[in-house]
Amino acid sequence: MQVSVESTGALERRMEVQVPAERVEKAVDERLQRMSRTVRLKGFRPGKVPVKVVRQQFGQQVRQEVLGDVMQTTFNEAVVQEKLTPAAGPRIEPINLEQGGDLKYRAIFEVLPQIELKGIESLKVERPSAQVSEADVDAMIENLREQRPTYSVVEREAGDKDRVTIDFEGTIDGQPFDGGKAEDYPIDIGAGRMLADFEAGLRGVKAGDKKDIELTFPENYQANLAGKQAKFAVHVKQVEERKLPELDDEFARLYGVEEGGIERLRAEVKENMERELGEAIKARVKKQILDGLLEANPIDLPKAMVDAQVRELQIDAARRMGARDASQIPPPEGFQDTARRRVALSLLIGEIIRTANIQVDQAQVQARFEDLAAQYPDQGQALQQYRSNPQFRRQMEAAVLEDQVIDWLTQRAQVTDQPSTFKEIMNFGA
Structure with missing residues (x-):
């Protein structure tokens, strides 16, 4: 040959x-x-x-x-x-x-590019450091109370945090428009789920009131309404006052705590917050590590691999959007940067795995299976199903192996701990 x-x-x-x-x-x-x-x-x-x-x-x-x-x-x-x-x-x-x-x-x-890894020892990482304080737990408990309000009808004028049920019909230049009409529509004043001018027009109304609310749609609103002036004819059906639940054993049971009351609920909430904090810190470190790795190691990317990744992203986006046929798949242009990042990282991580001879830690894989299975009533059966699914095991092994690479890089990077707070870390990028 x-x-x-x-x-x-x-x-x-x-x-x-x-x-x-x-x-x-x-x-x-x-x-x-x-x-x-x-x-x-x-x-x-x-x-x-x-x-x-x-x-x-x-x-x-x-x-x-x-x-x-x-x-x-x-x-x-x-x-x-x-x-x-x-x-x-x-x-x-x-x-x-x-x-x-x-x-x-x-x-x-x-062909795959030849990769000579560089800059690993000079990677710089700022690792946020924080503890979950009692004030943080108080704020989270208050959020839980906010999720369980009760409402009672009142005869007074509506104010912030009241719920107002209305009929409304909007017009632009005297003509109705799509989506501008509703009946028995509940609005929580101050929640920010409606346009600010619309909510402002509901402050001070009482059951039975009829009024017009005029507003201008924002420029970044949906295209057919952006920047246009509208008038809404509003009929107020009722005003309800919001009340948050007391912090007692009954409230604790709403969140699955049958014994131990509020103290047990606080302990569980704090435990969950600490777990979320740990994951957020881990994610921040991982992003810095991967960004630094990419910056230090620019490589040529095979077009075939990028195209395949773009296609995968398109299909995933279409699935999440509920697309019914190929005509609804979003265009490829919006996925190029993400696809190129994924392909570059997969090649660089693969090279680290090869040169450092990193083997997947099966104990970590098992621990992740057990964490997932713990969410189900029959943990044994769930664990067996996870273990016996070859495709799921491969996915889990790939995730664990990637985390092992991040740990390997972090151990060699220049890491500086940065004092922070739970709120700052959890709200980062929000």
């Missing part, structure tokens, strides 16, 4: 392969021989069909199949011979497929 390779770009290679005719013909003959022992043809007993007859009937079909197989096999042999690592499958261009002549074809493909 003769092989020649030409570089046609930073990563693209054009390889021409010439396979002796004897190898192709031998493969064709062997396949026809096997077929003669299994093929069924009218007038012949099973396994007794002469090879000559099989060749007459199936020769061209078998030859085409063999040519495809030989090109795939010899391509794999050729890249090993030339010490090349393809980033994706090749585009095959036949040059000569004539019977009796050598098989010749051209394979065009990209």
